[in-house]
Amino acid sequence: MNTYQELVEEYGSPLFVVDKKKLTSQFEALSIAFNRLYPTTIAYSYKTNYLPYLCKTLDSLGACSEIISGFEFDIAKKLGIAGNKIFVNGPYKPEDELEQLLAHKCHINADNLDELATVSRIARKTNRLCDIGIRVNARIGAIPWNKFGFNLEDGEAQNAVKTIADLGNLRLAGLHMHIGTNISNPDYFHHAVQKLLDFYATISSEMPLDYIDLGGGFPSQNAAPLPFSLDEWSVPPIDAYAQAICNPLRRFFLRRKKPILILEPGRFLVDEAVSLITRVIAVKTIGGIHSVFVDAGVNILPSSYYRTHKIEVINPPDASNTLTDIYGPLCMQVDLLESGIMIPKLQVGDLIIIKTCGAYELSQSIQFIRARPAVVCVDGKQVTLIRRPETMSDITSADCWDVIA
Known part of the structure; x- marks a missing residue:
């Protein structure tokens, strides 16, 4: 794989x-x-x-x-x-x-x-x-x-x-x-x-x-x-x-x-058959808590509002756990994916895996600020693209551009 x-x-x-x-x-x-x-x-x-x-x-x-x-x-x-x-x-x-x-x-x-x-x-x-x-x-x-x-x-x-x-x-x-x-x-x-x-x-x-x-x-x-x-x-x-x-x-x-x-x-x-890979894009300390920002938000992970997911850090540079909040990239304070979890200390560029994302994430996702990402299926060593990432043309395809002066 x-x-x-x-x-x-x-x-x-x-x-x-x-x-x-x-x-x-x-x-x-x-x-x-x-x-x-x-x-x-x-x-x-x-x-x-x-x-x-x-x-x-x-x-x-x-x-x-x-x-x-x-x-x-x-x-x-x-x-x-x-x-x-x-x-x-x-x-x-x-x-x-x-x-x-x-x-x-x-x-x-x-x-x-x-x-x-x-x-x-x-x-x-x-x-x-x-x-x-x-x-x-x-x-x-x-x-x-x-x-x-x-x-x-x-x-x-x-x-x-x-x-x-x-x-x-x-x-x-x-x-x-x-x-x-x-x-x-x-x-x-x-x-x-x-x-x-x-x-x-x-x-x-x-x-x-x-x-x-x-x-x-x-x-x-x-x-x-x-x-x-x-x-x-x-x-x-x-x-x-x-x-x-x-x-x-x-x-x-x-x-x-x-x-x-x-x-x-x-x-x-x-x-449990679907996970979400997301990359750390920024790191801050907010209220004394190690706070990381990733490129996935609640627009594609809406269940973050009402449930907590298992988080896996890929090749952590620092194996010691630290109290962490994980924020998404959206311009809204409630774009918080996980709060107060103990995981290895993250740096910009690190990847994390958010587990158990197959139910009601994609079907309830929206294109708010960020377009929706690609989806791949892994079957042993074979990887198949089953949904490409959205483009602006996808998002605006239903708009009537011809009536705009």
């Missing part, structure tokens, strides 16, 4: 680096842990990181695709993903997008009654029976995600099932629930499954399901959500999540037709 210094010399700094071996091992670990207990399909959450190279790599490993917008559907189509391998969620699905999704036979989880009415209207126009899933929510104990779907406790979900039956041209194909993100306690998933099964028991004789979808929310190990430090953040093995989810399913469907289990992970698959 090329050294970090060689990668920067060829592709520039900052630079995102995808570890294909790690990406593959994360997918395989998740798939094996669940499928040994219950038939499971993994649908990768595009919004987590919609780099086409990542999406296609996971497709080649056997993943389906989970999308929430027409933009992501366009990516999936361009990658040649079949509609029956696409699961569609989200509170807003415009009618023209729903028409395309239904025409491609995607799996749609409806979020509200208005959406059910729209799907029924499309079904009527095309003279067809449409399969539909519904998203539900419930009080699980974690932070509530009650913006989405139909509530199980107040009768909304039961009313949605009745509405589907009354419309006449829809068939309930699945139940979907996503309870949150970075969930470090598998018991929350156990409670969610039990809530779904209790609800399913009231309708299963009338409407046998094709799938039960538990969404995502599986955490990554090496980036801690604030206020946790890396030392305080502890994540159970993925097998613990598999047991919490699959054991209730196995018991419930012991003598019933088994719907397939759908998972929609994002962070677990891609977060």
Whole structure:
């Protein structure tokens, strides 16, 4: 494998680096842990990181695709993903997008009654029976995600099932629930499954399901959500999540037709497979603290606002650790990547590696002051450029220059 210094010399700094071996091992670990207990399909959450190279790599490993917008559907189509391998969620699905999704036979989880009415209207126009899933929510104990779907406790979900039956041209194909993100306690998933099964028991004789979808929310190990430090953040093995989810399913469907289990992970698959190389551009002492400035800012590492990352110093000139703040290059005081960490003392020109940068960094990055950098994928000794660095032409391509006097 090329050294970090060689990668920067060829592709520039900052630079995102995808570890294909790690990406593959994360997918395989998740798939094996669940499928040994219950038939499971993994649908990768595009919004987590919609780099086409990542999406296609996971497709080649056997993943389906989970999308929430027409933009992501366009990516999936361009990658040649079949509609029956696409699961569609989200509170807003415009009618023209729903028409395309239904025409491609995607799996749609409806979020509200208005959406059910729209799907029924499309079904009527095309003279067809449409399969539909519904998203539900419930009080699980974690932070509530009650913006989405139909509530199980107040009768909304039961009313949605009745509405589907009354419309006449829809068939309930699945139940979907996503309870949150970075969930470090598998018991929350156990409670969610039990809530779904209790609800399913009231309708299963009338409407046998094709799938039960538990969404995502599986955490990554090496980036801690604030206020946790890396030392305080502890994540159970993925097998613990598999047991919490699959054991209730196995018991419930012991003598019933088994719907397939759908998972929609994002962070677990891609977060630890991506790192960010950045170079020290200046050094100061601020308030008595050794403060270094690097060429990567919060515009490309937005999770710095709410989590802390593991930092690795490449060939440190001074091996002794010192209290350090790491600032980005942007003209804003909050452009602070890490605060109060103990790392080797850095000098201008040194390289540091910010670990666990695969989830929501690229998909939520912006071109504020600095353009977004290149992305490469490392697979053994092979290095592939999978996104070139942005140029001014990229950033201003949507601007109407011809109207400027």
